[in-house]
Amino acid sequence: MRIKDQDSIREIIAACKVTPSEYLESEEIEFKEYRDTQALHNAKDLAEEVSALANFRGGIIIIGIKDSSNVVHKNWISQLVGFERGDVIEIEQRLKGKLKPSLEIYVEYLDFESKFYLIIHVPHRRDSLITTSSGKVCIRDGRSSRPMEPDEVRTAVNNLQNYDWSADLLDLNVIDCLEASALDEAYEDYCSRKNYPVESQPNKSAFLEAIGATNNGYLTKAGLLFLGKSDFIRQWLGIYEYRFSCKTRSGKLLLNKVWEECIWKSIKFAKQDFSICNENQEIKFKDKIYNVPVLDDIAFHEAFINAIVHRNYSIDGMISVDFDFAKITITNPGSFYGGVTSENIVIHQPRHRNKALARLLMQFQLVDRAGMGVKRMGLGSLIYGREFPKFGESFDCVEVAMQAESVLPGIFVLVQANPDTYGLIELILINSLYRKGVISVNEAQKKIRSLSTNAWISLKESVESIEQLEFCGSKDGVYIRVNPKWNEFFDIRKTFSVTTTSTKHVKLYDYLIEFGEASNDDLTTLLEHKNSTYTSKFLKDAEYVYRIGSSRNSRWLLKKDGSEK
Numbered sequence: 001m002r003i004k005d006q007d008s009i010r011e012i013i014a015a016c017k018v019t020p021s022e023y024l025e026s027e028e029i030e031f032k033e034y035r036d037t038q039a040l041h042n043a044k045d046l047a048e049e050v051s052a053l054a055n056f057r058g059g060i061i062i063i064g065i066k067d068s069s070n071v072v073h074k075n076w077i078s079q080l081v082g083f084e085r086g087d088v089i090e091i092e093q094r095l096k097g098k099l100k101p102s103l104e105i106y107v108e109y110l111d112f113e114s115k116f117y118l119i120i121h122v123p124h125r126r127d128s129l130i131t132t133s134s135g136k137v138c139i140r141d142g143r144s145s146r147p148m149e150p151d152e153v154r155t156a157v158n159n160l161q162n163y164d165w166s167a168d169l170l171d172l173n174v175i176d177c178l179e180a181s182a183l184d185e186a187y188e189d190y191c192s193r194k195n196y197p198v199e200s201q202p203n204k205s206a207f208l209e210a211i212g213a214t215n216n217g218y219l220t221k222a223g224l225l226f227l228g229k230s231d232f233i234r235q236w237l238g239i240y241e242y243r244f245s246c247k248t249r250s251g252k253l254l255l256n257k258v259w260e261e262c263i264w265k266s267i268k269f270a271k272q273d274f275s276i277c278n279e280n281q282e283i284k285f286k287d288k289i290y291n292v293p294v295l296d297d298i299a300f301h302e303a304f305i306n307a308i309v310h311r312n313y314s315i316d317g318m319i320s321v322d323f324d325f326a327k328i329t330i331t332n333p334g335s336f337y338g339g340v341t342s343e344n345i346v347i348h349q350p351r352h353r354n355k356a357l358a359r360l361l362m363q364f365q366l367v368d369r370a371g372m373g374v375k376r377m378g379l380g381s382l383i384y385g386r387e388f389p390k391f392g393e394s395f396d397c398v399e400v401a402m403q404a405e406s407v408l409p410g411i412f413v414l415v416q417a418n419p420d421t422y423g424l425i426e427l428i429l430i431n432s433l434y435r436k437g438v439i440s441v442n443e444a445q446k447k448i449r450s451l452s453t454n455a456w457i458s459l460k461e462s463v464e465s466i467e468q469l470e471f472c473g474s475k476d477g478v479y480i481r482v483n484p485k486w487n488e489f490f491d492i493r494k495t496f497s498v499t500t501t502s503t504k505h506v507k508l509y510d511y512l513i514e515f516g517e518a519s520n521d522d523l524t525t526l527l528e529h530k531n532s533t534y535t536s537k538f539l540k541d542a543e544y545v546y547r548i549g550s551s552r553n554s555r556w557l558l559k560k561d562g563s564e565k
Helices: 006-015 037-042 044-054 088-096 150-160 180-193 204-211 221-227 230-236 263-277 297-310 355-363 373-382 409-417 424-433 441-451 455-465 502-515 520-527 532-541
Strands: 029-032 059-063 106-112 115-122 138-141 144-147 218-220 240-247 253-259 280-285 288-293 317-323 327-333 390-394 397-403 438-440 469-474 477-482 545-548 555-558
Touching: 006 059, 006 106, 006 115, 029 044, 037 088, 044 059, 044 088, 044 115, 044 138, 044 144, 088 106, 180 204, 180 221, 180 263, 204 221, 204 355, 218 221, 221 230, 221 263, 221 355, 240 263, 253 263, 263 297, 263 317, 280 409, 288 409, 297 317, 297 327, 297 355, 297 373, 297 397, 373 397, 373 424, 409 424, 424 438, 424 441, 424 455, 424 469, 424 477, 438 441, 441 455, 441 477, 455 469, 455 502, 469 502, 477 502, 502 520, 502 555, 520 532
Parallel strands: 029 059, 240 317
Antiparallel strands: 059 115, 106 115, 138 144, 240 253, 280 288, 317 327, 327 397, 390 397, 438 477, 469 477, 545 555
């Protein structure tokens, strides 16, 4: 990513012919002189200069300009010494190796009046402070760089959490930077979504301001990402690639496309490729044939948009879609943000690293304001009888994988008939019980713990809302089973039998979950026994509870694997 264009850099170098280089250095410009590439590789101060620029606003380092203090008789033109040609890839990699964490610096040579100058473009890293490999954290201070004081480090770390890269303004001509066809399509789509009469439609400038692509007439980085020309995005923001690959289960590659485009066109391309690969399949249930797609298109839309919204744009990288008909995996650069993890992603409040971009896509109604994207991914998988999507983080990337190969016909038909009845937890339960018929409440709570702050309450509410399910119990524990009337529908060959004390076990479990412990007298009343002798025998037979204390001071508790602790 270039921080300054080549014409601007040539103007800076040209100014050194008549001006002391020290006067031309600034918070964003640093000059250096090294004997050769080996001296550059051995220089400790270069990594510190990069750290300082990256931790401030970003900037450029021009190698090949002599320090003005070494110039005699004000012969300023002698400052332009140039620098020998070297391998820019090696220079980039060796310099990156001296920095922590990774920083996408860009190195290039620029010729000026028969001499070459090495230009190091240093982006501002917005999500982390950049240190040298030795642990030094530097900052730009006027025309020079220095180590940060401990208090400055603490303040800088706190500020990182509130910074929004996508809200930065760009001093560029808006119309020149935007892709004309993308702007026209987005504008027409927006007016259609808003149901504007033709005579009341805003002009395009008002449209860009309304969605947040511009701010007081200045283009935002979010706006350039959304509708910008690919070469402007590459020059002013970075290299952001997309890839869509599709292969058969045997590994034969059917489709493999890579592109660099604005978000509007990238969504369009990805959906086109997805439609090509997302074949329909026939499933049979009770002598009826249903056409079912390999993967739910809403789930794919949410997963792809989620990758766009949450990726880390301060680093170059690729959003990739890998589809092999068994599963689809979508990967985006960056780690989880704002306390979100793979375990709490469903119940955690949405956190946006790129707030302006998120707002833009919300204004355009490509992203739901309520943060329903992850839940819709889940619903789009579970309604076919598939597992809940799996989220993970590795190698500075976040990925989501969704099953695509299996369909449980009964689940699909049941949900299609009453789509509003089944939420995530209800779908997880009926999927878990299909063909199996029964599941322990302990196992059920483990399955939904990432979806609820109180798994037992959520289970109770879900079972009560679904006529096909019911609680039951025995001395071994408490279970959820399919109501026997629905066994055939759920393809269950063997009914899970219950005893006459089934409801009492459910009552006992529920009471101990709520209150933690109970005396023999409490439970005698709860279970409606004639006296405590019956209660004692019932409790001694129940293998999921245990007693502490003795006589009238004894208390009954759930065993550890039967509680929510």
